[in-house]
Amino acid sequence: MSAGSGIRPGVRLAFDVGKVRVGVARCDAEAILAVPVRTLKRDRYGADIDEAAALVEEYRATEVVVGLPTNLQGKGTASTKDARGWAQVLADTVAPVTVRLVDERLSTVSAHQALHGAGLEERAFRSVVDQAAAVVILNQALDAERASGSPAGQTLPPKREVKRD
Numbered sequence: 001m002s003a004g005s006g007i008r009p010g011v012r013l014a015f016d017v018g019k020v021r022v023g024v025a026r027c028d029a030e031a032i033l034a035v036p037v038r039t040l041k042r043d044r045y046g047a048d049i050d051e052a053a054a055l056v057e058e059y060r061a062t063e064v065v066v067g068l069p070t071n072l073q074g075k076g077t078a079s080t081k082d083a084r085g086w087a088q089v090l091a092d093t094v095a096p097v098t099v100r101l102v103d104e105r106l107s108t109v110s111a112h113q114a115l116h117g118a119g120l121e122e123r124a125f126r127s128v129v130d131q132a133a134a135v136v137i138l139n140q141a142l143d144a145e146r147a148s149g150s151p152a153g154q155t156l157p158p159k160r161e162v163k164r165d
Contacts, residue, residue: 006145006146006147006148006149007031007142007145007146008031008062008145008151009029009030009031009062010029010031010061010062010063011026011027011028011029011059011060011061011062012026012027012031012061012062012063012064012065012138012141012142013025013026013037013052013055013056013059013061013063013064013065013138014026014034014064014065014066014067014134014135014137014138014141015052015064015065015066015067015086015087015090015134015137016067016104016130016131016133016134016137017066017067017069017082017083017086017087018042018079018130019042019079019082020041020042021039021040021041021042021130022039022040022041022042022048022052022086022130023036023039023129023130023131023132023133023134024036024037024038024039024040024052024055024131024134025037025131025134025135025137025138026055026059026061026138027138027142031142031145034135034138034139034142035135036128036131036132036134036135037055037131037134038055038131039128039130039131040052046089049086049089049090049093050093052090052093052094053090053093053094056094056097057094061097062097062098063097063098063099063100063151064090064091064094064097064098064099064100065099065100065102065137065138065141065152065153066083066086066087066090066099066100066101066102066156067083067101067102067103067104067133067134067137068080068083068084068087068101068102068103068104068153068154069083069104070103074103083101084101084156087099087101087156088156088159091156091157091158091159092158092159092160095158098155099155099156099158100141100151100152100153100154100155100156101153101154101156102137102140102141102144102152102153102154103140103153104133104136104137104140140152141153
């Protein structure tokens with residue numbers, strides 16, 4: 001950990017997994033600033049996972065954070081199962097990089113509020129709201145680690161490593 005900061009150094013990538021799109025954000029190596037990266041299109045053939053894994057490699061991420069959507073009572077939904085499944089395939093693909101599931105309740109709502117606050121209209125930010133939600137998820141994870149001194153969320157161990165070309 002950095003002296004007195006309560007947080008481990010290293011680039012982290014965050015993914016906000018939706019049924020149609022996956023928002024991506026990253027932080028700097030000092031884990032101070034989270035910024036949007038891009039939006040991936042979900043693909044039933046796994047191209048989105050390949051793109052996500054390529055981003056992990058490109059940014060030399062030390063850890064991946066995947067938002068785990070639950071309802072307001074913290075219970076799982078179909079979206080929870082979908083995000084967990086996506087994260088597991090990613091964990092298998094990017095091993096030995098750690099993948100963590102982090103509660104993302106209200107991240108999309110927070111992203112919408114921030115984009116509205118920036119003066120954008122709904123039509124104008126549809127393409128970036130998933131990235132903004134990924135920034136919210138990553139900031140929540142970093143803030144939780146700063147406060148507790150421990151990584152946020154639940155580690156998702158790979159079930160099997162996938163060999164990449």
